[in-house]
Amino acid sequence: MTGTLLARFVTRSLLSSPGSKGRGASGRYRWPAASGPNGALTRGGAALLLGLPALSYLGCEVYRGVQSSAVVHALEKVDDVLEQADYLYSCAEIEKLYQLLQEYKDSDNVEFLWRLARVSRDMSVMPDLAAEQKKRLTLEGFDYAKKALEKDDGCFAAHKWYAVLLSDVGDYEGSKFKIAQSFVIRRHLERAVELNPGDATSLHILGHWCFAFAELPWYQSKLAALIFATPPTATYEEALEFFLKAEEVQPSFYSKNLLMLGKTYIGMNDRERAVLWLTKAKNYPTLTWEDKEVHKEALVLLKKLGS
Numbered sequence: 001m002t003g004t005l006l007a008r009f010v011t012r013s014l015l016s017s018p019g020s021k022g023r024g025a026s027g028r029y030r031w032p033a034a035s036g037p038n039g040a041l042t043r044g045g046a047a048l049l050l051g052l053p054a055l056s057y058l059g060c061e062v063y064r065g066v067q068s069s070a071v072v073h074a075l076e077k078v079d080d081v082l083e084q085a086d087y088l089y090s091c092a093e094i095e096k097l098y099q100l101l102q103e104y105k106d107s108d109n110v111e112f113l114w115r116l117a118r119v120s121r122d123m124s125v126m127p128d129l130a131a132e133q134k135k136r137l138t139l140e141g142f143d144y145a146k147k148a149l150e151k152d153d154g155c156f157a158a159h160k161w162y163a164v165l166l167s168d169v170g171d172y173e174g175s176k177f178k179i180a181q182s183f184v185i186r187r188h189l190e191r192a193v194e195l196n197p198g199d200a201t202s203l204h205i206l207g208h209w210c211f212a213f214a215e216l217p218w219y220q221s222k223l224a225a226l227i228f229a230t231p232p233t234a235t236y237e238e239a240l241e242f243f244l245k246a247e248e249v250q251p252s253f254y255s256k257n258l259l260m261l262g263k264t265y266i267g268m269n270d271r272e273r274a275v276l277w278l279t280k281a282k283n284y285p286t287l288t289w290e291d292k293e294v295h296k297e298a299l300v301l302l303k304k305l306g307s
Contacts, residue, residue: 085115092288094122110155113148117141117161127289138168156195160202163188179223182232200250204257207242210234211264236267255284255294275307
């Protein structure tokens with residue numbers, strides 16, 4: 001019992017801290033939560049009560065008491081599972097998290113759905129994964145994100161993961177599809193920031209969107225001009241603004257944000273600041289495979305800059 005209480009205390013402490021990645025906090029580019037009374041269990045309980053046959057006053061009160069107790073118990077269980085899920089995420093235990101959430105893949109609860117979208121995406125970008133598995137997980141994650149949005153359009157995490165996975169789907173559909181969806185992707189990211197201005201990862205992804213269009217190859221720019229009367233464009237300055245804002249909201253929350261700041265300053269021909277941020281990226285603790293990749297890229301870029 002003591003161990004359980006201690007574990008819960010540690011988990012709550014981690015997830016309530018400013019740098020945490022649990023509910024209400026930002027997550028890595030695996031990119032966390034929009035909780036509240038809008039879960040399907042609450043709505044389902046209300047719908048069941050409304051569908052009751054006629055009962056005597058006493059019978060109805062007794063039934064309501066039992067039903068209320070069952071709903072409270074169910075909601076407590078949901079909170080326990082979400083707490084466990086966020087703890088696993090904070091520890092980068094992605095495979096364990098995926099296995100845990102697979103038990104809730106048929107849920108209508110937006111809190112499960114966007115987490116399923118996120119962990120499916122995280123699994124899809126793991127190294128040494130077969131191309132067929134990557135595609136399956138990407139499409140699976142996109143379906144979860146789409147369902148999450150349908151269930152709760154006011155969930156910032158649903159908008160964020162929908163945007164991320166829509167972009168990933170574009171990797172399989174080709175450049176034309178990806179460019180055609182570019183405004184949709186940005187709109188959902190902006191909505192995520194509007195709903196939760198304190199989410200550093202949404203800001204980071206917006207920065208990534210701007211960086212991608214600032215560096216868009218000429219042939220893709222031509223393709224964009226064929227699709228849109230006014231094709232999407234962005235500058236390094238716009239990308240920089242989002243990356244810096246993300247750091248302001250949550251300093252050093254993500255190794256990739258540090259790397260992208262360095263790359264953005266390279267694009268702006270600001271060597272001094274590029275070296276500063278690339279050094280921070282190089283020195284970032286390598287807790288995940290992605291941190292290791294960031295470390296390698298930062299070293300390569302620093303060498304090119306003569307540092």
